[in-house]
Amino acid sequence: MVTIIFRTAILFLFVTIAIRLMGKRQIGDLQPNELVVTLLLSEIAAIPLQDSSQPILNCVIAIFILVIMEIFISILSLKSTFVRRILNGQAVVIIKNGVIDQQAMKRVRLTVMDLIEQLRIQNVFDVSTVAYAVLEINGDLSVLLKSADQPATARDVGAKNDKAVLPLPVITDGKIISENLTALKITHQDVEKILKQNNLTTKEVFLLTLDRKKNMTLVKMG
């Protein structure tokens, strides 16, 4: 029993390191080689957990070989377009100027219903309004509407707009986040002043966000 606890902890540690080395990606964003590594990792890690007669070292080596191969393949893909095309495939234009490319759809084995569903997900209900629809490598459909059908932007209507500023959390769960104070170029005293104006102490604040223009969002502790 104790052996299993140790083996599980060791494997958890190694699989976590392996996933961390692979880099951050959502499952849906995984390239084919990354998906293969992820699937194999879980299978390999399960073997010594189920069968305690298997040396854990064999499993750890297998995990690291997979990660090393994944890293080298991703570097190769980065350097070579050919390798990238072979391993990951290529994006395919499905709709051009409102016209569906049926040959391209056959090549990627995409049905009309799949295409219409993907368009609806992108809030597009009329194929004729699409300038370009591209099926990405990860299976997502990117859609560019024709100029006349694109929503108006602030620039189009000549509206004056300020630069976007990023609000940062200054207090979370009653604790001041010092590194964000530095980023906002404010001090603890400034935060204390804001809290005093609202008759609050730090511990009574669930969330306080501020931006460079001193816009504030304050949520009291429940």
Added chain:
Amino acid sequence: MKRIIPALIILAATIGIFIGSYYYVNSTCKEATKLIEKCITDYENGDKDNAKEFKDYWDKKEKTLSIFVNHTVIDEIEVSVAELSYHSNFKDNTMFYDSAIRIKTLIHQILEDTKVTAHSIF
């Protein structure tokens, strides 16, 4: 690109572990084979403590060996070593040779499993 350094370090460590384990398992198994053969010869010459040398050697090496080798094989050898000493004491020829040959076969199996051949890969 920052991932290439940890990848190279892990690759070097993996190669190091592979080479180290290969030589360790090989030398241990070759020595164990020599000792089990000596054990049989001593038994035939009437030496009462014939299995002791092999048993001591195995007890010393089995823990490290179990890092690299399937534990089932290690356990089977362990049981056979205990049987070997027992049958040697009671001069049970058939059972003694049976245990000795089983140990030799299992050690040979470990050596075969360590070898990198087309057979072991595919």
